[in-house]
Amino acid sequence: MSFKYTVLTMFAVICLCSCSDKAVKNFSLTFIVTEKIGNDKNEKYPDFYAKMCTPITTGKNIEYNYVPGAILVKRLDIENCTVKLSIVADEKKSNVSNLNYRRNMVTKFFDENTIGYQLCLESGSRYEKKESILSYVSSLGKKNRVFYYSANPLNDMCNGEIIYDNIDTLRNAIANYLFSNSATNVFVIVNPESGKEQITKTIEDTSTHKKDTTSQSGEVKHSNTFDNPAKHIVKEIRKSNSDRQIDANNIEEYFAKIADKTIPYNMKFGLKTGIQKYFTSPRAVVIKQINGSEVGRDNIKDYVEGLSNTHRGIKIVRKKYYSDKINIIYIEENSGF
Amino acid sequence: MLAQDGFASIKPITDEDIASFKEQAVRDIYDLNSYISMMCNKAASANRKKFARNMAIKLFYSDSATVQISRADKSIKTEKISTYFNNLICTKYSNVNITFYEVYISKDFKPGPNGKYYGTATYTQKFEVSSNGKEYQTNHPDITEKNVQLVIEPITYQDGNIQTYWVLKLGDINVTNTE
Numbered sequence: 195m196s197f198k199y200t201v202l203t204m205f206a207v208i209c210l211c212s213c214s215d216k217a218v219k220n221f222s223l224t225f226i227v228t229e230k231i232g233n234d235k236n237e238k239y240p241d242f243y244a245k246m247c248t249p250i251t252t253g254k255n256i257e258y259n260y261v262p263g264a265i266l267v268k269r270l271d272i273e274n275c276t277v278k279l280s281i282v283a284d285e286k287k288s289n290v291s292n293l294n295y296r297r298n299m300v301t302k303f304f305d306e307n308t309i310g311y312q313l314c315l316e317s318g319s320r321y322e323k324k325e326s327i328l329s330y331v332s333s334l335g336k337k338n339r340v341f342y343y344s345a346n347p348l349n350d351m352c353n354g355e356i357i358y359d360n361i362d363t364l365r366n367a368i369a370n371y372l373f374s375n376s377a378t379n380v381f382v383i384v385n386p387e388s389g390k391e392q393i394t395k396t397i398e399d400t401s402t403h404k405k406d407t408t409s410q411s412g413e414v415k416h417s418n419t420f421d422n423p424a425k426h427i428v429k430e431i432r433k434s435n436s437d438r439q440i441d442a443n444n445i446e447e448y449f450a451k452i453a454d455k456t457i458p459y460n461m462k463f464g465l466k467t468g469i470q471k472y473f474t475s476p477r478a479v480v481i482k483q484i485n486g487s488e489v490g491r492d493n494i495k496d497y498v499e500g501l502s503n504t505h506r507g508i509k510i511v512r513k514k515y516y517s518d519k520i521n522i523i524y525i526e527e528n529s530g531f
Numbered sequence: 532m533l534a535q536d537g538f539a540s541i542k543p544i545t546d547e548d549i550a551s552f553k554e555q556a557v558r559d560i561y562d563l564n565s566y567i568s569m570m571c572n573k574a575a576s577a578n579r580k581k582f583a584r585n586m587a588i589k590l591f592y593s594d595s596a597t598v599q600i601s602r603a604d605k606s607i608k609t610e611k612i613s614t615y616f617n618n619l620i621c622t623k624y625s626n627v628n629i630t631f632y633e634v635y636i637s638k639d640f641k642p643g644p645n646g647k648y649y650g651t652a653t654y655t656q657k658f659e660v661s662s663n664g665k666e667y668q669t670n671h672p673d674i675t676e677k678n679v680q681l682v683i684e685p686i687t688y689q690d691g692n693i694q695t696y697w698v699l700k701l702g703d704i705n706v707t708n709t710e
Binding site: 482527 | 545547548550551552554555558561562565566569578579582583586589686696697698699
């Protein structure tokens with residue numbers, strides 16, 4: 195984790211130094227969520243959205259706000275929902291030099307439709323109100339970038355990408371990415387480990403929905419521009435879904451498959467996630483033994499990650515339970531070389 | 532009861548434990564080789580390389596541990612392992628292959644004045660690089676014998692009760708011979 199933060203911090207500093215006179219003009223930011231985010235006006239949205247979307251102001255004059263073109267929160271617990279987007283224009287500002295302004299993302303929270311809520315921008319100087327929002331989103335760019343966020347991730351990675359567990363780091367990562375990729379569609383998949391199948395469906399639905407809405411309104415001239423990148427993402431996630439087909443029936447089988455040299459690393463994500471269900475938490479203790487003597491300890495999350503690289507055979511010696519789940523596991527390792 | 536070094540009571544190390552730690556040391560060095568290979572693997576994703584780097588660093592007593600590298604002009608350069616791993620990840624060569632072999636415990640574990648146990652392992656490292664499919668032409672020595680310091684140290688952690696246990700960590704890596 196510390197390395198991740200160090201790299202991000204270094205990257206942020208580099209961006210600050212080298213790009214202080216540039217601006218992220220626009221992009222779309224979509225949250226793909228697998229959780230309920232509120233159903234009535236009085237219910238507050240979770241801290242995640244508040245922290246992601248609260249603007250950070252510095253009091254300086256700003257030429258462009260570093261804000262997304264549109265933010266869409268898609269709930270996966272309601273099917274056939276209608277999603278509306280809206281953007282409110284903001285005045286131009288000048289002298290952009292503060293990294294914090296790149297994190298100025300969303301200021302307003304709406305609940306105008308049946309799915310519950312949308313998070314919308316109050317800023318976005320490039321958007322003209324006469325233009326259809328879908329047209330605006332369509333014009334944002336052809337690139338896509340998927341970020342992953344989970345407050346308590348079971349793994350550090352998902353589909354080869356970091357699962358961020360810190361809002362500020364995620365915001366910085368998005369901002370820094372956008373700083374060098376000014377036109378893009380950004381997806382933040384929240385809790386990716388709990389709903390990957392649904393996420394695929396949602397991205398497909400989102401794409402379909404946008405097409406439908408476009409045809410109804412008749413305002414969008416370049417709808418294909420938005421469809422193509424979405425298909426790209428669906429393709430990526432479908433690929434990862436096929437990877438996740440590897441499963442196991444019991445904890446011994448999980449360990450054996452994670453250590454299996456013949457199974458490609460990329461196909462072990464589901465196994466490394468799946469085995470966590472046997473443990474109280476990713477921090478459950480693994481006590482490593484050789485010939486009955488303890489030679490080291492690790493947490494289960496790091497241990498299975500290491501096992502997927504070192505390919506050691508293991509034998510479970512003993513388990514200690516807490517509330518029906520394993521709190522401590524004793525493992526005798528075989529030689530892996 | 533606290534030991535002299537301030538750690539909570541800990542089971543003394545037996546000869547059987549030492550034997551197990553020796554075996555673990557050899558495994559850790561091969562693990563280090565696996566992680567280094569992953570860091571050098573051009574086909575691996577950047578994130579997986581970072582993972583390998585983090586896992587490799589965990590094998591050491593600290594990320595300030597050092598590694599000596601023999602250079603083309605026969606000089607020896609000392610780097611922090613974190614820097615060394617970063618350089619491997621960002622290597623300019625199209626293909627790098629680092630292989631460890633002949634790993635053995637060259638110096639048995641002995642207790643140090645601070646309550647820790649120290650030993651040394653020796654391994655031979657073969658370093659091969661190529662660029663654009665051709666073997667890289669260089670005077671750089673490609674086979675190096677290295678010593679790695681081994682430390683068995685007590686670690687204390689709190690999980691309801693304070694527990695102390697022995698753990699093996701790798702230390703500084705020094706070049707002993709180059710060919």
